[in-house]
Each structure stands twice: as C-alpha cells, then as structure tokens.
Amino acid sequence: MKIIVPMAGRGSRLRPHSLTVPKPLIPVAGKPIVHRLVTDIAKILKQPIEEIAFVLGDSAWFGNDVIDSLEDLAKSLGAKASIYRQDKPLGTGHAIMCAEPSLSGPAVIAYADTLIRADFDLDNQADSVIWTKQVDNPEAYGVVKLNDKKEIVELVEKPKIYVSDHAVIGIYYFKDVGVLKNKLQEVLNENITNGGEYQINDGIKRMMAEGFIFKTGKVDEWMDCGNKAITVQTNAKMLGFLQQDGEEQLVEPTVQLENSQIIEPCFVGDNVKLINTTIGPNVSIGENSIIENSNVKNSLIQTYTTIKNANLDNAMIGNHVTYNGNYISVSIGDYSVLE
Structure with a gap:
C-alpha cells in the first residue's frame, strides 16, 4: 500500500501562521497536521505501508528541514519517502500527477489540510473508496450521489438541489491508482480545467463512466485546519x-x-x-x-x-x-x- 500526500499549497486562509511554516507542518495537539493525518490513515488501513509520496511546493518554501521531517515520518511507519514538487498551483489533479512515478498499485490519496477519526475495513469489492462525512449543510460541500447499491455514481460540487448529505473530505483509496493516473493524463492531454486548474474529480468521473465501482468510507470525525x-x-x-x-x-x-x-x-x-x-x-x-x-x-x-x-x-x-x-x-x- 502507498499513501500519496499532495501538500504544495501555501495555506493562505491560515495566515499569519502559514507565512513562515507550511500549513501541513503546523502542530496540532503537539504534532504537525500531516504527521497526524498520515499516521491515522496507516492505522485505519491495517496493512504495511511501503511508500509515502509527498508532493511539495517550491524548494524555497518546502526546504530541507521539511523533507527531513517527512522522511522521518515515513521511516516511523516502515515506509520509503518519495519527494515530488508541484512548482505551479495547477489543481488537485495536476498535484497528483506530479507524483507520477509512484502512481501504481493500491494507494490512498490524502490532502494534508484535514484530520480524521475513523475505524472501518476497506471494501474489497470496490475499485475505489471515497471517504465521506455526513453533514448538516451539504450545499456547502462537494457531495457524492449514490445508487440503490450504495455505489457512488456521481460527484456534485455544492449542490443547490439536495443530492445527498455525504460530503467528500479529500481522502481516496484506489485498488490500482494507475487507472486514475491514466485518466488524469487524458485530462491533462485534453487540457480540461476548472478555473484554470486540473481537478482529481475529472479523472474519477472518467473511471465511473467506464464502470469502475466506487464506494463510500465513512469517517466518525472530520476536523478541518483551514483557518485560525x-x-x-x-x-x-x-x-x-x-x-x-x-x-x-x-x-x-x-x-x-x-x-x-x-x-x-x-x-x-x-x-x-x-x-x-x-x-x-x-x-x-x-x-x-x-x-x-x-x-x-x-x-x-x-x-x-x-x-x-x-x-x-x-x-x-x-x-x-x-x-x-x-x-x-x-x-x-x-x-x-x-x-
């Protein structure tokens, strides 16, 4: 199993605290956000982690001290650390593709601005699991639409008409992340953007269109670290x-x-x-x-x-x-x- 962590953003909503320290490295309850996130995901997966791929911003901001911290984190979980760079903020799909050499086999993709509490087993029948949390105001989030088999058939961003109350929290499992890589490459090749950025959802929607099975993994707690x-x-x-x-x-x-x-x-x-x-x-x-x-x-x-x-x-x-x-x-x- 691999964990892919896109964390190149500057964390502008958390300023002034993110002006000198990248947001994922800001400690919460005594440990950096990304350390807590990755450690908790490893516990949930209940299987060995062979590699953790971190997608960082430019080296002037994410320097050697950050790399040392992330390498220590991976080592503590018995995994190899791979470091990649996203030099321009071109979206979630582009960030994932910056880690292209690591995109093969089973993997979890987790964005490093959130913390979770969960305890569930991955559905072996699913090609992918999108982790969600039930929310009171789904119109403020990206949500999943389910069919009568409880499979995800659509992703809807901030729906004006009720679709479901299962909000996407930014953590995904893929039985073979190489399939997502191929679909995202198509998105990049065709220059399909939203607001000038390449999005992970466009790759996921192409997988759904080809019949890949997506299920939900529900978390008990979803804790944001977006602002003070x-x-x-x-x-x-x-x-x-x-x-x-x-x-x-x-x-x-x-x-x-x-x-x-x-x-x-x-x-x-x-x-x-x-x-x-x-x-x-x-x-x-x-x-x-x-x-x-x-x-x-x-x-x-x-x-x-x-x-x-x-x-x-x-x-x-x-x-x-x-x-x-x-x-x-x-x-x-x-x-x-x-x-």
Missing part, C-alpha cells in the same frame, strides 16, 4: 480523543510548574515553564515556551514563546513570540513581539 478558529477547535477535539486513547504522553516530564495547574486535556511540550498560571482545558503549548501570570484555555501556542499577564481563550500564537497584553482571542504569527 477552526484549527483551534480541531486542537481541542484532538486533545479529547488523545486523552481517551491514552496512547500519547500529553504532558512531558520536563514541564516545570511554579504555583500553576493544568486542567486536562492539554498538550505541554518539553521544557515548558508555567509560573503562576492556569492552562486548560484544550490547550497545546510547544516546547521551550514560558507562560507567566496568565490564564489560558481553548488555545494553541507554539514553540519558544513567552506569554505574560494574559487571559487567553480561543487564541492561536506562533513560534518565537513575546506577548504581554490584555486581548483574549488573538491570532499572532511567528517572531512577533507585542508588549
């Missing part, structure tokens, strides 16, 4: 799941508490100092940060950051930040100073 508010919510949800699972150490033993308390669930990284401070619930703090004379809840704070005299709720604060102030719900990017 949603990412803070996702951090809280993920902390709750991790506390339930009991598989990860959420508070590192090197954390120093001085007249302070932690209200679970929280993630607190290496060498964090809490002085006259209460954090939690639903707070993540990256390594080597100092929080003093503060109350923090429902917030995401990255590494090497100093916060004093703050009362924070629904805040997202980047790396190497110094903050001393009275605002409650803030969004502060890396290397900022507010005193």
